[in-house]
Amino acid sequence: MKRASLAVLSLAFVGGALVDPAAAQVGKGLSGPHYNLNIIGVPKDKPVPSMTDSSRHTIFVPLDNDVVTRQVRVYFVAGTEFKVIDGNCTDDNQCTIMVPGDPTNQVCYDVYAAALGKPHGNAVIQAQCIINDILTSCTDALLQSSFSVDRLKGPPKRENITDVFRASGCIDLNKNLVCDAGDVVFSNVWIFNLSQLAEYFWDYDNNGLKVMQVRFYVSQNCGSISTVPGGGD
Numbered sequence: 507m508k509r510a511s512l513a514v515l516s517l518a519f520v521g522g523a524l525v526d527p528a529a530a531q532v533g534k535g536l537s538g539p540h541y542n543l544n545i546i547g548v549p550k551d552k553p554v555p556s557m558t559d560s561s562r563h564t565i566f567v568p569l570d571n572d573v574v575t576r577q578v579r580v581y582f583v584a585g586t587e588f589k590v591i592d593g594n595c596t597d598d599n600q601c602t603i604m605v606p607g608d609p610t611n612q613v614c615y616d617v618y619a620a621a622l623g624k625p626h627g628n629a630v631i632q633a634q635c636i637i638n639d640i641l642t643s644c645t646d647a648l649l650q651s652s653f654s655v656d657r658l659k660g661p662p663k664r665e666n667i668t669d670v671f672r673a674s675g676c677i678d679l680n681k682n683l684v685c686d687a688g689d690v691v692f693s694n695v696w697i698f699n700l701s702q703l704a705e706y707f708w709d710y711d712n713n714g715l716k717v718m719q720v721r722f723y724v725s726q727n728c729g730s731i732s733t734v735p736g737g738g739d
Contacts, residue, residue: 536618538723541588543603545580545710545718547627551596562590565601567712569627580708584698588722595710605722607698614696614728617671620664621657623716628656630713633670635697635706639678641685644703647675649694655718667720672729673697687736694729 547569567578579600583591584607595601606613621628632652635644645651650669674693676685677700685691690702697703 536721536723540721540723543588543590543720543722545629545720547623547629547712547715547717548596552594553597562593565590565593565595565603567595567601567710569712569716570714578710578712580710582698582706582708584703605698607696607700607703609699609701611695611699611728611731614699614725615671615722616666616668616725618664618721618723619653619655619667620662620719621655621715621717622662622719623657625714625716626657626659627712627714627716628654629715629718630654630711631670632709632711633706634709635673636704637673637675637677637700638702638704639681640702641676641678641683644673644706647673648697649673655715657715668725671697673700674729676734677702685734687734689734690731691734692729692731694727695731696725696728699728699731 542563544564546564546566548566549569551568552566565580567580577599578595580595581600581602583602583604585604587604587606589604591602591604593601630652631654633645633648633650635648637644637647640647648670649672650667653665653667653670655665656663672694674695675691677690677692678685679689680686692700697706
């Protein structure tokens, strides 16, 4: 993994909106290598020109969503590093970021989110996913499937959203509808470490929030992935 690419993004202005000077408090008490992603709400759709350069730390979403008529999705795909693949959620209502994943279970992160910017607003996020051959739905396997962040008066409040990216369950490789010998069991695992993961995304409902900052810190607790041992005759 190219950890040298994990850099802190420091912005005075984001998409024309002044970010709170208190934003520095988001990382107060945290330390170590990390990656910052800023999800920026904009009142007008961004033009089509490319937002795919890998040096980006930002993606753009509508400032206000109507979840009935306009569903915005932020897709996360497993790769070797953090990289914004498509930073524009306003042109086709979806965007994509690559995050590190390793089937050997050697990479994982603790993740925090905070609402920044003025005026005040909030965002509600529903995480959904698909894991091939899992015995329960992938979304049910997630340790946490939804969260919200609110920009209130005073210093921004940091939320620990690590469990939105963690899951526990059993993958039925034998396809016999039970978790038995040869199947894969996983507990508290960074979901992108599962080679059977087919899709993971957020339904992002923005209600006037200018910036949601997401910080990924390298973690030492990657959970466990193992194969159910075979039984005797």
